[in-house]
Amino acid sequence: MMNTFNILRPLAWRNLWRNPRRTGITLIVVVVGLWSVLTFSALLGAWAASSRDEALGLLIGQGQIHAAGYMDDPNIDHLMPPASPELTAVLNGDMVENWVERLEVPAVVQSEYKTLPITILGVDPAGELEISTLPSKIVAGRYLTSLDDDGVIIGLNLAKRLKTELGRRVILMSLGSDGYLAQQSFDVVGIFDADQSFEDNNVFTGRSLAQHYLGLEDEISQIAFTVPLDENLPMVMEQITAAAPDLDSREWRKLSVMLAAMDTSMGSIIYVWLGIMIVMISIGIINTQLMAVFERTQEFGLMRALGLKPKMVLILVTFESTLLIGVGVLLAVVLALMTVYALSDGIDLSAFAQALEEFQQAQVLYPTVNTSDFIIFPLIIWLLGILVALWPAYRAQKVSPVEAMRNAT
Amino acid sequence: MQPDTAKNPIVTCRNVEKTFGKGDLAVHALRGINLEIMAGDFATLAGPSGSGKTTLLNMIGALDHPTKGEVIIEGKALSGLSKAQLSDLRLHKIGFIFQAYNLIPVFSALENVEFVLQLQQVPKVERRERAITALTEVGLAGMENRRPGAMSGGQQQRVAVARALVSKPSIVLADEPTANLDSKTTAELMALMSKLNSELGITFVIGTHDPRVMQHSKRHIEMIDGKIESDIRS
Ligand SMILES: Nc1ncnc2c1ncn2[C@@H]1O[C@H](COP(=O)(O)OP(=O)(O)O)[C@@H](O)[C@H]1O
Numbered sequence: 272m273m274n275t276f277n278i279l280r281p282l283a284w285r286n287l288w289r290n291p292r293r294t295g296i297t298l299i300v301v302v303v304g305l306w307s308v309l310t311f312s313a314l315l316g317a318w319a320a321s322s323r324d325e326a327l328g329l330l331i332g333q334g335q336i337h338a339a340g341y342m343d344d345p346n347i348d349h350l351m352p353p354a355s356p357e358l359t360a361v362l363n364g365d366m367v368e369n370w371v372e373r374l375e376v377p378a379v380v381q382s383e384y385k386t387l388p389i390t391i392l393g394v395d396p397a398g399e400l401e402i403s404t405l406p407s408k409i410v411a412g413r414y415l416t417s418l419d420d421d422g423v424i425i426g427l428n429l430a431k432r433l434k435t436e437l438g439r440r441v442i443l444m445s446l447g448s449d450g451y452l453a454q455q456s457f458d459v460v461g462i463f464d465a466d467q468s469f470e471d472n473n474v475f476t477g478r479s480l481a482q483h484y485l486g487l488e489d490e491i492s493q494i495a496f497t498v499p500l501d502e503n504l505p506m507v508m509e510q511i512t513a514a515a516p517d518l519d520s521r522e523w524r525k526l527s528v529m530l531a532a533m534d535t536s537m538g539s540i541i542y543v544w545l546g547i548m549i550v551m552i553s554i555g556i557i558n559t560q561l562m563a564v565f566e567r568t569q570e571f572g573l574m575r576a577l578g579l580k581p582k583m584v585l586i587l588v589t590f591e592s593t594l595l596i597g598v599g600v601l602l603a604v605v606l607a608l609m610t611v612y613a614l615s616d617g618i619d620l621s622a623f624a625q626a627l628e629e630f631q632q633a634q635v636l637y638p639t640v641n642t643s644d645f646i647i648f649p650l651i652i653w654l655l656g657i658l659v660a661l662w663p664a665y666r667a668q669k670v671s672p673v674e675a676m677r678n679a680t
Numbered sequence: 681m682q683p684d685t686a687k688n689p690i691v692t693c694r695n696v697e698k699t700f701g702k703g704d705l706a707v708h709a710l711r712g713i714n715l716e717i718m719a720g721d722f723a724t725l726a727g728p729s730g731s732g733k734t735t736l737l738n739m740i741g742a743l744d745h746p747t748k749g750e751v752i753i754e755g756k757a758l759s760g761l762s763k764a765q766l767s768d769l770r771l772h773k774i775g776f777i778f779q780a781y782n783l784i785p786v787f788s789a790l791e792n793v794e795f796v797l798q799l800q801q802v803p804k805v806e807r808r809e810r811a812i813t814a815l816t817e818v819g820l821a822g823m824e825n826r827r828p829g830a831m832s833g834g835q836q837q838r839v840a841v842a843r844a845l846v847s848k849p850s851i852v853l854a855d856e857p858t859a860n861l862d863s864k865t866t867a868e869l870m871a872l873m874s875k876l877n878s879e880l881g882i883t884f885v886i887g888t889h890d891p892r893v894m895q896h897s898k899r900h901i902e903m904i905d906g907k908i909e910s911d912i913r914s
């Protein structure tokens with residue numbers, strides 16, 4: 272076996288560079304195909320991460336705690352007391368960055384022109400400044416200043432639909448703790464700009480004020496928290512569940528089906544692309560290698576006549592493909608690394624800001640190298656490339672030694 | 681020379697027939713060949729184009745199977761040998777010189793000669809030494825590192841001769857070795873092969889219709905229509 276390798280190695284290597292045009296074509300096919308897969312996957316990864324971070328940063332956090340039953344029926348009957356000392360201890364631990372307590376209840380908002388269903392969020396402005404990006408999205412007026420702030424913050428689109436504006440008053444109505452309708456008028460003190468459905472659905476005010484208006488004491492409906500390292504999340508969830516077994520604790524994947532689905536569908540898109548590229552690369556390899564084998568019929572005949580066994584011819588041609596595809600794969604990886612590195616300062620998407628409004632999308636993407644992608648995808652391409660190249664190699668093995676005599680008359 | 685190789689033929693063909701194709705399209709390239717090639721022969725295989733010279737050389741060289749009959753090389757019948765076994769047999773027993781495309785293009789002259797020794801698993805140092813000696817023998821000292829593309833037709837044929845010799849085969853087969861050569865080069869190549877035959881006792885069978893080749897012949901076999909018409913030793 273070692274002898275076989277020693278005999279075939281120089282032959283295979285030199286044969287690679289014999290037909291620069293064909294080698295070039297095969298290399299280009301492999302390099303472009305794999306490069307596109309790697310670069311595309313880095314970009315999609317960045318896109319998915321940024322839209323996820325954007326959405327989570329706005330309100331969700333990496334996880335939330337609710338009273339049991341609230342998620343199925345989010346109303347004033349499913350509230351909970353503020354965090355217990357045990358829970359507070361967990362939330363103040365190292366792995367959790369920040370946490371806030373919110374009151375969230377369904378309501379309607381009314382202007383002179385219109386009444387629309389919304390959700391009231393009674394928040395702690397000081398805590399929200401630490402945990403949420405919403406305060407930075409105020410485009411007119413101000414953010415809330417205290418737990419007792421009696422102004423409301425509404426979204427741009429909601430303001431438009433209500434035909435109201437900064438400084439005008441709106442009325443919030445919802446079911447109070449006593450079972451009667453609670454209503455109160457509020458000054459619009461700030462307007463925020465997020466994605467449209469978020470703008471339409473959420474109205475913010477001070478938490479204590481909201482509790483008071485609804486006839487509550489200190490009940491809340493959710494605790495949201497941030498965990499910077501995703502790998503810590505399962506352990507945090509475990510600790511929280513242990514500290515508050517009666518509460519409903521969920522990580523973001525179980526809070527936002529949409530985001531979780533997006534996370535996995537980004538993965539599927541890249542596999543679809545990988546599949547297309549594999550087909551393209553396979554066709555390229557089979558084509559060029561079959562042509563190469565066909566052109567070298569007499570040479571294989573000669574080698575067979577000289578005493579090379581059929582198996583050795585198979586190994587030789589496979590070896591040549593292995594080297595050729597290997598060179599292509601290496602080039603593609605280097606190129607993709609360079610591309611991602613060149614883009615790692617951020618890709619500015621602000622030119623498409625209008626279109627991105629639909630998604631919860633940041634305007635700058637930061638592609639990074641995902642090590643496992645950069646190992647697995649090249650390996651897949653290389654191995655499958657070798658596999659399809661077995662066919663041309665098999666054809667070469669079939670060449671009869673009689674071919675060596677062929678052009679004798 | 682060992683006594684038994686002197687009396688036993690190196691190659692024996694018994695009623696060898698070869699038919700290409702089937703039915704109406706069948707071409708009977710060989711129609712019952714009986715032939716013994718003896719050690720030390722310097723035989724030319726002549727005959728008009730299409731008479732079956734190449735096909736017969738393919739049989740003798742274990743490159744192809746007869747349709748009927750038996751080819752025996754040094755007492756070993758070829759029928760029933762696998763492709764791999766036939767490869768081994770060619771590697772060790774038979775040297776080839778073809779009309780053209782004799783050499784592996786990406787190898788230098790030396791590497792081409794060394795290649796068969798490498799297949800025979802001859803150790804590196806010995807391999808190199810024997811290859812250089814063989815190239816010197818055929819008058820190519822100093823050309824060891826040239827690739828086929830950088831050599832004349834005559835030089836390429838000499839490399840092929842060196843390669844055919846270096847593996848110490850029982851027999852060297854050449855099919856139209858001079859077809860692409862000019863008269864001077866042909867004369868030189870034939871002189872070389874004759875010398876190797878007379879001085880080293882190497883057995884040659886040369887398929888040709890070139891009179892310049894036949895004049896060196898010690899045994900002249902004439903083929904017509906897939907049969908041996910005459911077989912004369914001189
Ligand atoms: N592979 C083949 N398929 C069909 N016919 C063949 C094949 N090889 C040789 N022949 C035919 O066999 C006959 C003998 O050919 P060949 O041995 O090449 O003759 P020569 O070498 O004497 O010119 C010719 O008629 C040729 O056309």
Ligand SMILES: [Mg+2]
Pocket residue numbers: 679680733734735855887
């Ligand atoms: Mg012929």
